[in-house]
Amino acid sequence: MIRLKPEKVSAARYVAVMGMLFAATAALNLIESILSAALPAGMRVGLANIVIMAAILSINLPSAALLVILKATFVFLTRGFSAGLLSLCGGALAFGVTALLFRKTNSTYILISVLGSIAHTLGQLLAARVILGTGAIFAYAPILAVSSIAAGVCTGIVLKAVFPQIERVLKKNKNIT
Amino acid sequence: MENKERKVINKRDTIIIVLIIISALACLFIPKLTDRGGYAVLKCGDEVAARLALDQSGDYTFPEFEGMVFTVADGAISVTESSCGDHTCIRTGAISRSGEVIVCVPNKAAVTIESKEQSDLDVVLK
Numbered sequence: 001m002i003r004l005k006p007e008k009v010s011a012a013r014y015v016a017v018m019g020m021l022f023a024a025t026a027a028l029n030l031i032e033s034i035l036s037a038a039l040p041a042g043m044r045v046g047l048a049n050i051v052i053m054a055a056i057l058s059i060n061l062p063s064a065a066l067l068v069i070l071k072a073t074f075v076f077l078t079r080g081f082s083a084g085l086l087s088l089c090g091g092a093l094a095f096g097v098t099a100l101l102f103r104k105t106n107s108t109y110i111l112i113s114v115l116g117s118i119a120h121t122l123g124q125l126l127a128a129r130v131i132l133g134t135g136a137i138f139a140y141a142p143i144l145a146v147s148s149i150a151a152g153v154c155t156g157i158v159l160k161a162v163f164p165q166i167e168r169v170l171k172k173n174k175n176i177t
Numbered sequence: 178m179e180n181k182e183r184k185v186i187n188k189r190d191t192i193i194i195v196l197i198i199i200s201a202l203a204c205l206f207i208p209k210l211t212d213r214g215g216y217a218v219l220k221c222g223d224e225v226a227a228r229l230a231l232d233q234s235g236d237y238t239f240p241e242f243e244g245m246v247f248t249v250a251d252g253a254i255s256v257t258e259s260s261c262g263d264h265t266c267i268r269t270g271a272i273s274r275s276g277e278v279i280v281c282v283p284n285k286a287a288v289t290i291e292s293k294e295q296s297d298l299d300v301v302l303k
Binding site for chain 2: 037038080082106107108109110111114118128131132133134136137139140141142143145146149153156157160
């Protein structure tokens with residue numbers, strides 16, 4: 001049995017924070033639609049990675065994984081099957097890479113989010129490769145890598161500013177449980 | 178590692194990121210230097226649906242790609258109409274050099290460019 005909720009956090013607080021984070025992924029998804037309009041083949045830069053990485057840092061890995069799945073479900077419901085699959089593959093690979101780097105290395109926030117963003121793009125390309133049945137889509141890799149790096153630098157800075165706040169909301173007032 | 182010790186950025190990681198940017202930009206601009214291609218290859222999944230000579234201007238439709246119109250003009254090919262929702266394929270614009278692609282994920286369509294020499298022709302539509 002995987003435990004989603006950290007033991008020191010009350011159930012109500014956990015549900016509230018997770019709901020807030022999921023709402024943030026949905027909102028970021030909308031902003032991303034505007035920012036990613038110039039990118040080819042329906043690719044996304046992966047702004048929601050901020051939320052996933054914040055969950056890895058301030059809650060735990062299973063909760064972050066749950067957010068990846070919730071985000072993909074949300075995309076599936078709002079933008080259809082192929083977009084949902086792209087979101088799931090991109091999110092899962094980004095989650096794996098960032099979780100590994102945060103746990104095992106002393107890399108800086110910006111490097112981790114840049115590599116996470118590249119992994120997000122790579123996951124989407126692999127999913128698109130499966131849907132399309134041709135590797136032609138990989139011709140987009142360089143332009144996507146450049147936009148991923150730009151997005152990764154932004155998400156890294158935002159992450160550093162935001163995740164201690166989430167941690168604070170999650171941990172404070174332990175007596176009101 | 179403790180997150181309190183983690184920095185936002187340092188010298189080593191800046192160098193790594195700059196190296197990634199340089200290699201990505203190199204991959205991006207090398208195809209621009211290649212010759213203009215001779216044929217557009219239209220693929221539906223793994224199957225080659227058609228090869229279009231880029232010196233034959235005109236609008237083309239194919240039963241494999243329902244609702245899509247491919248336009249060849251000035252030695253370049255573009256998708257001008259599509260039944261897909263997001264119209265990413267249309268926004269990609271016209272392509273003419275090998276290494277460039279137009280992709281429409283919902284319609285499983287991919288257009289690539291082949292140079293005159295390398296195309297071992299199966300079908301040429303004129």
